[in-house]
Amino acid sequence: MFNILEILRKRRKLWKYYILVLTILLFLAFMVSVRVGSLPISYMDIFYVLSKKLAPIPLVENSVVSESKEYVIVNLRFPRALMSILVGSALALAGCIFQAVFKNPLADPYIIGVSSGAVLGAALAIVLGLTIVFPYMSGITSTAFVCALITIYVVYRLALIDGRVPTNMLLLAGVMVSIFISALVSILMVIAGKELHVLIFWLMGGFSHIRWHYLYTTTPIIISCMAVVFIYSRNLNLLLLSEEEAQQLGVDVTRTIKIFLVLGSLITATAVSASGSIGFIGLIIPHMMRILVGPNHRILLPVSMLAGATLLTMCDVLARIVYMPMELPVGVITALTGGPFFLYLLRKGRGTYTF
Numbered sequence: 189m190f191n192i193l194e195i196l197r198k199r200r201k202l203w204k205y206y207i208l209v210l211t212i213l214l215f216l217a218f219m220v221s222v223r224v225g226s227l228p229i230s231y232m233d234i235f236y237v238l239s240k241k242l243a244p245i246p247l248v249e250n251s252v253v254s255e256s257k258e259y260v261i262v263n264l265r266f267p268r269a270l271m272s273i274l275v276g277s278a279l280a281l282a283g284c285i286f287q288a289v290f291k292n293p294l295a296d297p298y299i300i301g302v303s304s305g306a307v308l309g310a311a312l313a314i315v316l317g318l319t320i321v322f323p324y325m326s327g328i329t330s331t332a333f334v335c336a337l338i339t340i341y342v343v344y345r346l347a348l349i350d351g352r353v354p355t356n357m358l359l360l361a362g363v364m365v366s367i368f369i370s371a372l373v374s375i376l377m378v379i380a381g382k383e384l385h386v387l388i389f390w391l392m393g394g395f396s397h398i399r400w401h402y403l404y405t406t407t408p409i410i411i412s413c414m415a416v417v418f419i420y421s422r423n424l425n426l427l428l429l430s431e432e433e434a435q436q437l438g439v440d441v442t443r444t445i446k447i448f449l450v451l452g453s454l455i456t457a458t459a460v461s462a463s464g465s466i467g468f469i470g471l472i473i474p475h476m477m478r479i480l481v482g483p484n485h486r487i488l489l490p491v492s493m494l495a496g497a498t499l500l501t502m503c504d505v506l507a508r509i510v511y512m513p514m515e516l517p518v519g520v521i522t523a524l525t526g527g528p529f530f531l532y533l534l535r536k537g538r539g540t541y542t543f
Contacts (some may be wrong), residue, residue, distance in 0.1 A: 201491065203487045206480060214273065217501040221269035222507050226513060227260050232509035237261045254266040258392035263399065271398045271406075271462060272518075273497040273506045276469055278410045278459040281417060281497025283470025284489055285452040288424045289445050290353050293475050294533060297456040298467030298526075302360035305339025306332040306453075307390050309378045314390075315383050326405050333457035339365060340453050359534075393464035393519030395504055402486065406462045413455045417448075417489065424448070424485040466519045468526020469496050 214247050222234050233253050241262070253261075279297060286295040286302070297303045311331035312318045319327030320334050347353045347359035373391065389397070417424075423444050426434045431441050459466075473496040474488070480489045503521040510516055 203481045203491065204246065206477075206491055206495065210491065210498060214494055214498045214501070217498045217505070218269050218273065219503050221272065221501050222261060222265040224508055225265065227257065229257060229261060229265070233257060247420040254442075267403055268395045268398045268504070269501060270403060272501045273397050274403070274407060274410060275395075275459045275463045275466065276500030277493035277499040278414075278455045278496075279469040279500070280473040280492040281414060282452045282455045282459075283474045283491060283496075284485065284492050285417065285424070285448050285455075286470070287486065288427050289448050290358060291428065292355055292358055294355055294359065294471070294530070295479070296468065296471035296530075297452070298311060298465070299471060299530070300358060300368065301339045301343050301365040302336045302453055302456045303460055303465045303467060304373075306336040306457040307465045308339075308369050308373055309333070309335030309457065309462075310390050310461055311373050311387055313388055314446050315376045315380045318406065325409060325458075329405070329409070329461040332461045333454050336453040336457040337450065339369070340449055344449070350400070358360065359474045389517075390460070390464040391519075392504070392517035393466035393522075394507070394515075394517045395463060396515060398462070403461050406458050409458045411454060413451050413458075415492075418486075419449055420444075420447075421485040421489055424489075425483070428483060456498055464517075466500070466522050468522050468530065469500055471533075472526050473499060473530050 200347055219231060219234060223229050223231060236253055237258055249309045282297045282302075283295070286297065286300065287293050289295075290300075310328050312335070313328040313331040318331065320330045321327055322330040322333070323332070343358070343365050344353065346365070347357040349357060373387070376385060377387055423439055426439045427441070427444065427448075429437075434441050474492050477488055477492045477495055481491050500518070500522070503525070504518050507516040507518045507521050510521075
């Protein structure tokens with residue numbers, strides 16, 4: 189376990205600079221994401237449209253943007269870039285939650301099967317029309333959430349041994365449950381019919397379909413969950429301690445774990461319902477940011493969210509330019525990036541890597 193106080197003393201003065209740098213990088217990634225595509229768009233065009241929409245008088249003068257180009261920027265590029273930011277920050281946040289709850293830096297919504305469960309829920313809603321409706325949530329998001337919650341419960345119970353969740357058991361349980369879910373999704377693909385292409389999208393992930401209404405339905409849920417996690421970030425810090433120490437400090441460990449598992453599952457399900465299954469963001473980002481800023485979640489959470497948003501936005505840019513004019517699924521890019529990183533961590537820890 190990290191010596192928390194010692195690490196915080198060393199890095200207390202640096203985290204503000206990390207947030208500043210990551211914010212600048214995120215803004216640059218956003219601008220690149222809006223610019224890149226089959227239709228050439230300059231940065232001056234982007235600034236002009238931004239100033240036109242956000243200010244009563246355009247701040248950039250002498251810019252001529254055609255109606256078609258403005259339509260592409262406003263209705264295609266903007267929502268896509270914003271959704272990649274939202275999903276990237278959500279997956280990084282979910283990774284922080286699961287790693288703290290399981291006290292395991294290899295825990296990730298994709299690896300432990302939560303994303304697979306959410307994909308199964310989305311597939312059931314799309315192919316069979318089996319939807320569970322919660323207030324303020326779409327049918328696909330609600331069904332994905334319930335399936336993700338069931339999945340994390342099953343994985344947790346399978347991996348639990350004598351009150352602990354060993355790394356190897358967590359990974360094995362996550363892999364086996366994901367394989368089982370993949371078989372169910374394969375069956376749904378056989379009977380999908382005209383919905384097959386939509387279902388294939390959920391398996392690979394991407395943002396090419398994103399329009400403003402996706403943001404309207406997903407943003408309130410994810411932002412609300414983020415706010416709750418930030419409010420109770422101190423409890424995430426205490427979960428890194430032993431159960432006895434956490435209880436002495438006034439934390440109901442069992443109840444806290446259940447709450448954070450529900451929040452992590454809801455965040456993951458909402459992100460998956462919009463973008464499909466995108467893996468390894470929740471693994472790479474929290475691990476790297478923890479090295480930079482330490483384990484204090486009051487700092488780790490915002491830094492990880494900024495880094496996750498930046499990384500996924502740039503992965504979306506790569507997905508568009510690597511094989512132009514064709515577009516690769518974003519999930520493929522993140523898997524190519526995160527797969528070797530996961531193997532490195534697993535090899536480094538010899539299967540017993542813990543905090």
